[in-house]
Each structure stands twice: as structure tokens, then as C-alpha cells.
Amino acid sequence: MARGPRRILSAVLAAAVSLAILLPSAAPAARDIAAELRKERGRLLEMKDREEKTVRELTEALRMEKRSKGRVGELQDRLKRQKSLLSRIDRNISALNDRLDRAEKAVRELEAAHGQARTDLQRAEVVAFAGQRAGAADPWRPSARERERYFMRLYLAADAEDVARITRARERKAEELSGLERQVAVTESKMAREKKVGDTLLSRQEAERVRLADFEREKKRKQKELKSLRAKIARMESVVSRVERQVKERERRARKRAAGESATGAPAEAPRRFASLSGGLSTPLAGKVVTRFGRQHDPTFDVTIENRGVEIEAPSGASVKSVGQGEVAFAGAVSGFGNVLIVQHGGGLFSVYGRLEAFLVKQGEAVKKGTVVGRLPGSPSGKSVLYLELRAGGTAIDPTSAIPLDR
Amino acid sequence: MRGQPSLWWIDWRLSRSHLVRETIGRFLYFCLLGFAVISLLLSGGVSRFLADRYAITAVLRAEVPAAEAEGLARKVAVLPSVRSAAYRDPEAVWKEFLRAYPGVESLRGAGGNPMPGYIEIRFRPDRLTGADIDLVASALRSVPLVEQVLAGEEWLPRLLRAGRIASLAGWGVFGAFLAGFFLVGRLQERARVVALAGDFAFLAERGVSAGRLACSRAAAAAVSGFLLSAAGTAVGGGALFLSLRNFHFLEAVVGPPSDLLLPRTIAGAVLFCCGAALLSAAASLLGGRAARSGR
Numbered sequence: 001m002a003r004g005p006r007r008i009l010s011a012v013l014a015a016a017v018s019l020a021i022l023l024p025s026a027a028p029a030a031r032d033i034a035a036e037l038r039k040e041r042g043r044l045l046e047m048k049d050r051e052e053k054t055v056r057e058l059t060e061a062l063r064m065e066k067r068s069k070g071r072v073g074e075l076q077d078r079l080k081r082q083k084s085l086l087s088r089i090d091r092n093i094s095a096l097n098d099r100l101d102r103a104e105k106a107v108r109e110l111e112a113a114h115g116q117a118r119t120d121l122q123r124a125e126v127v128a129f130a131g132q133r134a135g136a137a138d139p140w141r142p143s144a145r146e147r148e149r150y151f152m153r154l155y156l157a158a159d160a161e162d163v164a165r166i167t168r169a170r171e172r173k174a175e176e177l178s179g180l181e182r183q184v185a186v187t188e189s190k191m192a193r194e195k196k197v198g199d200t201l202l203s204r205q206e207a208e209r210v211r212l213a214d215f216e217r218e219k220k221r222k223q224k225e226l227k228s229l230r231a232k233i234a235r236m237e238s239v240v241s242r243v244e245r246q247v248k249e250r251e252r253r254a255r256k257r258a259a260g261e262s263a264t265g266a267p268a269e270a271p272r273r274f275a276s277l278s279g280g281l282s283t284p285l286a287g288k289v290v291t292r293f294g295r296q297h298d299p300t301f302d303v304t305i306e307n308r309g310v311e312i313e314a315p316s317g318a319s320v321k322s323v324g325q326g327e328v329a330f331a332g333a334v335s336g337f338g339n340v341l342i343v344q345h346g347g348g349l350f351s352v353y354g355r356l357e358a359f360l361v362k363q364g365e366a367v368k369k370g371t372v373v374g375r376l377p378g379s380p381s382g383k384s385v386l387y388l389e390l391r392a393g394g395t396a397i398d399p400t401s402a403i404p405l406d407r
Numbered sequence: 408m409r410g411q412p413s414l415w416w417i418d419w420r421l422s423r424s425h426l427v428r429e430t431i432g433r434f435l436y437f438c439l440l441g442f443a444v445i446s447l448l449l450s451g452g453v454s455r456f457l458a459d460r461y462a463i464t465a466v467l468r469a470e471v472p473a474a475e476a477e478g479l480a481r482k483v484a485v486l487p488s489v490r491s492a493a494y495r496d497p498e499a500v501w502k503e504f505l506r507a508y509p510g511v512e513s514l515r516g517a518g519g520n521p522m523p524g525y526i527e528i529r530f531r532p533d534r535l536t537g538a539d540i541d542l543v544a545s546a547l548r549s550v551p552l553v554e555q556v557l558a559g560e561e562w563l564p565r566l567l568r569a570g571r572i573a574s575l576a577g578w579g580v581f582g583a584f585l586a587g588f589f590l591v592g593r594l595q596e597r598a599r600v601v602a603l604a605g606d607f608a609f610l611a612e613r614g615v616s617a618g619r620l621a622c623s624r625a626a627a628a629a630v631s632g633f634l635l636s637a638a639g640t641a642v643g644g645g646a647l648f649l650s651l652r653n654f655h656f657l658e659a660v661v662g663p664p665s666d667l668l669l670p671r672t673i674a675g676a677v678l679f680c681c682g683a684a685l686l687s688a689a690a691s692l693l694g695g696r697a698a699r700s701g702r
Contacts, residue, residue, distance in 0.1 A: 124511055131508045142566065143462040146557050148507045150466065151500065151522055155511065158521035 045334075051226070058222035065215035068208055075205040082198040089191045096184045103177040110170040117166050121159040128152045272347025274324070274390060274402040279369045281323045281403045284353065284388055285376075287314030289407045293398040308396035309352065309389030312405065316384045319360075320374045322367040323351050323390075323403055331359045337387055341373055348394065354387030415627045417610075417620070421603050429595055430635065436588060437639025437683060438646070441676070443581050445644050448675040449662035452574020454532035457566060458490065459659045461535065463528040464557040465547045469497075471524065479552055480526045486543060488534035496524045523554065537567055589686045596628070596694025604698070621695050625688040632687025636680040644676070 131152065274281055291311035326345035334340040337354035341361070344350055357377035361367055376384040390399045399405065419426055450456065465483075467476050476494045484492035495503070500522040505511060528543060544558040559566070600607065611617060644667055651657050651664040658664075666672060 127508050127510050140460055142460060142559055142562055143464065143557070144507075146559055147464045147525070148504070150464070150555065150557055151504050152508065154523075155504070155508075155521055 051230075054222055054225050058219065058226060061215055061218045061222055065212060065219055068212040068215055072205060072208045072212060075201055075208060079198065079201050079205060082194060082201060086191065086194055086198060089187060089194060093184065093187050093191065096180060096187060100177070100180045100184060103173060103180055107170065107173045107177055110166055110173055114163065114166045114170055117159065117163045121156070121163055124156060124159055128156060272345075272349055273392060274345075274349055274397070276347075277324045277345055277349065279325055282321065282369050283403055283405060284320050284323055285312065285314050285318045285386060287312040287318070287386065287406065289313075289400060289405050290385065292407075293396075293400065309354075309387055310399050310405070312386045312388060313383055314376060314386060316376060316379045316382050317357075318376045318384070318386075319372045320353055320356060320376065320386055322369060322371045322373050323388075324349075324369050326351070326367060328361050328363050328365045328367060328373070331361065331363045338377070339374065343367060343373070348392060350391040352387070352389040352391070354389075355385055415623050415630075418599060418603070418624060418627065421606050422599060425599060425602075430631065433588075433592075433632075433687075434635050434639055437636045438642045439639070440581070440584055440588070440683070441636065441640030441643030441679070442647055443584065443643070444679045445640065445647055445667065445672065445676060446661050447577055447581055448672050449647075449666050450577075450660055451532045452577045453570050453660075454535055454574065455662055456660045457570045458530050458532040458535045461530065461559070461563075461566065463540065463544055463547065465526040465528065465550075465553045466555040466557065467524045467526065467552055468554045469523045471552045473524070475552060476524050476526065479550065483526060483528055483543070483547070486546075488530055488539035488543060490529045490531045492526055492528045494524060494526050497522050500524060535567070535570070537564065585682070585686065588683070589690050592628075592687060592690030593694040593697070596624075596691045597698045598694075600695045600698035617699070621692055624695065625691040628691035629684040629688035633680050633684035635687075636683030637676075640676045640679060 132149065289310050290313045291307060293307050293310050296307055322343050324343070324345050326343040326349075328341065329344040329350065330340065330342035332340065334354070339354075339356040339359060341353045341356060341359055342350055343353075353374060355376070356374035358375050359373065360375065361371065361373045367373060376386060378384070388399050388403075390397050390402055400407065465479075467479075473494070473496055476496075480492045480494040483489055497520055501520045504522055528547075530539060530543075540558060540563065544556050547553050547556045607617075607620060610620060647661065648664050648667055651661060
């Protein structure tokens with residue numbers, strides 16, 4: 001994600017390094033320029049470090065912001081679901097309370113009816129007893145008395161059945177009431193739990209919002225800082241370009257003086273092309289291009305970045321070979337690129353190999369095409385990346401246009 | 408016979424005043440006995456009273472329609488021993504129940520009427536017997552519409568036995584009164600014979616045999632006894648008629664006034680009159696003999 005700015009810096013850095021390498025080969029008169037270049041290189045490296053740090057912090061801030069936004073969104077969804085659940089539970093409790101009220105009313109009515117029925121039955125028994133006592137004094141109506149007794153038994157049985165029926169109905173209602181009360185208690189307990197969860201979610205959402213606001217502020221601050229750094233780098237690149245032009249001019253003047261001293265006078269060496277290298281170019285290692293050359297869109301910062309080289313993914317520890325014949329112009333550590341090795345192929349052609357673990361050649365050593373110049377570092381994932389850049393006449397060119405790389 | 412005086416009413420000629428008093432007394436007594444015998448004939452002792460008090464109750468099932476219940480009542484009513492069979496619908500039963508148990512109505516406001524309908528079967532007084540009752544009750548129990556038959560099995564034998572005893576007692580009292588009439592009549596006849604002993608001796612000296620005199624007197628006593636009893640029975644019957652007309656509760660014990668003119672009632676009254684005539688004649692004969700024998 002933070003590779004875009006690195007590409008810009010790498011280009012500037014490569015130019016600076018190449019100039020720094022080329023300067024010693026120029027005349028001693030350019031020694032002050034070389035010193036200036038070293039000084040500028042040091043400033044560039046420092047700025048690059050600061051930019052990398054800022055980019056890392058910005059990336060982290062963005063990642064945190066994104067995660068925080070995701071959390072806030074998730075919390076909002078959960079809160080929405082929670083509210084819906086609470087509303088549903090509330091409706092359930094309301095319905096249960098209605099049923100509870102109705103059941104309580106029914107139980108009260110049944111209890112009143114039960115009491116009335118029992119009282120009526122007791123009174124009827126009293127009436128029956130009194131009637132029997134009165135009938136005992138009237139022996140002249142035996143059949144009528146027998147019939148009255150039988151019907152009184154029927155009456156009392158019907159009353160007793162009424163009492164029993166009301167008792168059963170009351171028991172059923174009481175049982176239903178008890179069940180409803182339990183149900184209400186369970187639902188209320190559930191609602192209390194869900195409210196607690198909702199409160200927790202709200203507090204978490206609030207905390208996430210606060211954090212998000214912090215991230216936003218941090219992001220703005222970092223973006224501002226990055227913008228400022230990039231402006232500085234651009235100015236620095238312009239300075240380096242100017243220095244490079246000055247070096248070229250001094251070289252030209254040196255060659256002119258040398259030509260003036262010689263009888264014939266040698267013409268200036270024209271910039272060459274990689275295709276014209278003897279033996280052609282070969283791949284530095286077997287791998288796949290994961291970062292392309294040229295203008296690329298960075299989704300993290302939503303900006304367009306100019307890549308000066310390509311990145312090739314290969315197995316960890318793989319050997320890196322020289323793409324062509326030449327001489328090691330530089331081998332050293334460059335911040336952001338790890339160990340960097342630059343091979344000068346002559347005619348303004350350079351090949352740059354970054355992110356190496358170790359160098360297998362020394363500065364100034366001549367290399368042939370296919371010579372192993374370094375090795376990629378190890379990685380827990382088993383994959384490592386090689387940075388490859390080709391420069392012709394001070395301009396970076398697409399390595400995939402000169403070397404058959406697997407895309 | 409024409410040259411001799413008639414001996415039929417010899418007592419009237421010899422002792423008119425005494426005989427008038429006796430006749431009045433006997434008439435009144437026969438009025439009482441006539442009232443009693445007609446009452447007993449009509450009531451059958453206490454049978455009518457018991458028949459009016461006793462009834463079989465066939466309690467119907469709750470779901471029996473009124474039309475079917477009435478049809479069953481009509482079928483029961485045509486049985487020989489049954490005097491009446493009346494269906495009472497549940498509403499009437501409920502009202503009857505409330506009359507029997509006042510105060511119950513207020514206790515069953517919304518409960519509705521729990522009473523089923525029933526058929527009340529009453530027996531003829533002369534068929535109020537255990538056998539007839541069992542026959543009807545068992546027939547009713549086999550009917551699917553009937554839920555319960557209330558025939559008073561627990562107390563019916565005692566009731567019937569008491570009825571029999573009461574009837575026998577009634578007829579016994581009546582018989583005692585008849586016996587009293589006979590004894591009093593005998594004493595009166597004896598006393599008169601004693602009082603008229605001189606006159607009868609005079610007649611005997613003139614050739615009137617004692618047997619002929621006794622027969623004549625007995626025949627006259629029988630005729631007068633029949634006439635007096637008939638008159639007394641008629642008067643007693645009239646009094647009973649008036650009583651039944653004026654006091655309806657007596658109908659339940661004695662019977663309706665219309666039964667007074669039933670042939671069996673008239674036959675019974677005639678039989679009573681004949682019995683009274685025979686008793687009068689017997690009292691005359693036995694009283695005369697007792698007087699002659701000096702007992």
C-alpha cells in the first residue's frame with residue numbers, strides 16, 4: 001500500500017546514487033559537486049525515511065480508520081437489529097400483559113362464580129333439608145314426596161356439577177395465568193438482557209466514533225505531512241536532475257578537452273539502448289511481476305503513482321543474476337530498498353537490483369550476463385520480492401519491454 | 408182372613424206412641440248407616456283415598472321430546488289398572504319443584520332448569536294392588552324413554568297393608584253399628600212384647616196362634632225395616648251428595664257425586680236395605696221369643 005511513494009523516492013534515489021557513482025569518474029573539478037550530491041543524498045535519505053515513516057503511520061491510521069468504520073457499521077447494524085428485537089419483545093410483553101389481564105379477570109369472575117355456586121349449593125342443601133323435614137310431617141302425599149326428593153337430588157347434583165365445572169374452569173384459568181406470568185417474567189428478563197446488550201453496543205459505538213474521529217484527525221494530519229514531504233521530494237528531484245545535467249555537462253566538457261588534446265578528437269558517446277547490448281538481456285530470476293512499471297493507481301491513498309521499476313515475486317532465497325554484461329557501479333544499503341546493487345552497462349545504461357539480502361559481487365567488479373550478483377532474503381511466507389529498474393540516459397524504462405518477464 | 412183382624416201392624420195398633428218413637432229413632436239410625444254404607448261403597452274403604460295419594464312417577468330422559476312423552480302417557484293411560492297418566496313437561500316440573508321448595512328459585516339464577524319431564528300414573532281404587540303396580544312399573548322400566556320409575560317400593564307394601572286394615576276397620580265399624588241396631592231392635596221388641604203380653608194373651612185366647620202372631624210381627628218389622636233403611640239410605644245418600652258437592656276434599660276420600668247413581672252403588676244400597684229388613688225381622692222374632700221365654 002505504501003509502495004507508491006517508495007517508487008517515487010526510489011527513482012530519485014537511483015538517480016542520486018548513479019550520479020554519486022558517476023561523479024568520481026568525472027574530473028577532479030567536479031569534486032565539490034560530488035560532495036554536494038552526497039550531501040543532497042543524505043538529505044534525500046533522511047527525507048525518505050521520514051516519508052516512509054509517515055506513510056507507514058498513515059497506512060496504519062487508514063487501516064485503523066477502515067476497521068473502525070467497519071466496526072461502527074457493524075455496531076450500527078447490531079444496534080438496529082437490537083432495537084428491532086427490543087421492539088418485538090416489547091410488543092410480546094404488551095400482548096402477554098393483555099392476555100394476563102384477561103386471564104386475571106376471568107379468574108376473578110370464576111372465583112366469584114365459584115363462591116356464589118358454593119353458597120347456592122349450601123343454601124339449596126338447607127332448603128332440601130327443611131323441605132324434607134316439612135315433608136316428614138305430611139304422610140298423606142308419599143308419592144309426591146318421593147318425587148320431590150328425587151328432583152331435589154337431581155337439583156343438588158346439577159348444582160354440585162356446576163360447582164365442579166366452575167372449579168375445573170377456575171383451575172384451568174389459574175394454571176393458564178401462572179403460565180402467562182412465567183412467560184412474562186422470562187420475556188421481561190430477556191428484554192432486560194437485550195437492553196443491557198443494547199446499552200453496551202451503544203457505548204461501544206460511541207467509543208468507536210470517538211476513535212474514528214481520532215483516526216480522521218490523524219489521517220488528515222498524516223496526509224498533510226505526506227503532501228508536504230512529497231513537495232519536498234519533488235523539489236529534491238529537480239535539484240538532482242539539475243546536478244545530473246551538470247555532471248553530463250562536465251563530462252562533455254572533459255571529453256571536449258580530451259579531444260582538443262588528441263589529434264583526431266573522439267566524438268561524444270551517444271546514449272545506447274538496452275537492445276543494443278552485446279548478448280542481449282536475460283531475466284534476473286524466475287518469478288512473476290507483481291508491481292508494474294509506470295503510472296499506477298494507489299487505492300489506499302486514491303492517488304496515481306509513477307513507478308520507475310517493477311517488482312518480481314520469487315521464492316525466498318532465490319539467486320539474482322545480472323541482466324547483462326557490465327560493471328558493478330554501486331553495492332550498498334539504501335533505506336526503503338534494503339541492499340541495492342547497480343550495474344553500469346555503459347552508454348548511460350544501468351540496471352538496479354533492490355531488496356537483496358546479500359551481495360555476491362563487489363563494487364567495481366565486472367559482471368557478465370547471468371552472473372549471480374545477489375540473493376533474495378528469506379520470508380515466513382516463502383516468497384520474496386526483487387526490485388528491478390532499468391535506466392537509459394537518466395530515464396527509467398519499463399523492464400518488461402527489454403526483458404522477457406513473466407507477468 | 409177377611410173376618411179376622413190383620414196382625415201385620417198389630418204393634419202399631421196396640422202401642423202406637425212407642426212405635427212412632429222407635430220408628431223415628433230407627434229412621435235416623437238408618438240415615439246414619441245409609442250415609443256410612445254409601446260412603447264405604449263409594450270409597451272402597453280407604454282405597455280411593457290411597458289411590459288418590461299414590462302414583463307411579465316415570466321420570467323421562469332429558470332429551471325426550473314432548474310429543475313422544477305425551478304419546479307414551481296415552482299408551483299407559485289405556486292400561487286396565489290405570490285411572491290416569493299425565494305428562495308434565497320440564498317447565499311444569501320446575502314450577503312444581505319450586506312450589507315444593509320455595510326459596511330455591513333465587514339460588515339458581517343463571518343455572519337454568521335441571522328438571523326433566525315426567526309421567527304421573529294413577530291407579531283405579533279397585534286396582535290398587537301390589538301386583539297391578541308391579542306390572543305397570545316393570546312395563547315402564549323397559550321403555551327407553553324412561554330414566555327412572557319411582558313406584559315407592561320401600562313404603563308401598565306398608566301402605567297397602569295399612570289400606571287393607573283401614574278398609575276392614577271401616578267395614579267392621581259399619582258391621583258393629585248393624586249389630587248394635589240388631590241388638591237394640593231385639594231389646595225393643597222384647598220390651599214391647601212384655602208390655603203387650605196381656606194383649607197378646609187375649610189374642611191367643613181368641614185363637615190367634617203365637618207363631619202366626621210372631622210371623623206377622625216379623626214380616627211387618629222386615630217391611631218397616633226395609634222401608635226405613637231405604638228411606639234412611641236415600642236421605643243419607645242425599646246428605647252425602649250434598650256434602651260432596653259442598654266439601655270437595657271429600658271427593659278424594661269418598662268419590663265423586665256422580666258415582667252415587669252407579670248401578671253398583673244402588674245395588675249395594677238395595678242389598679243394605681234387604682239386610683236391614685232381615686235384621687229387623689230377626690230382631691222381632693228373637694225379641695218375641697226372649698220375652699216369652701222370660702229371658
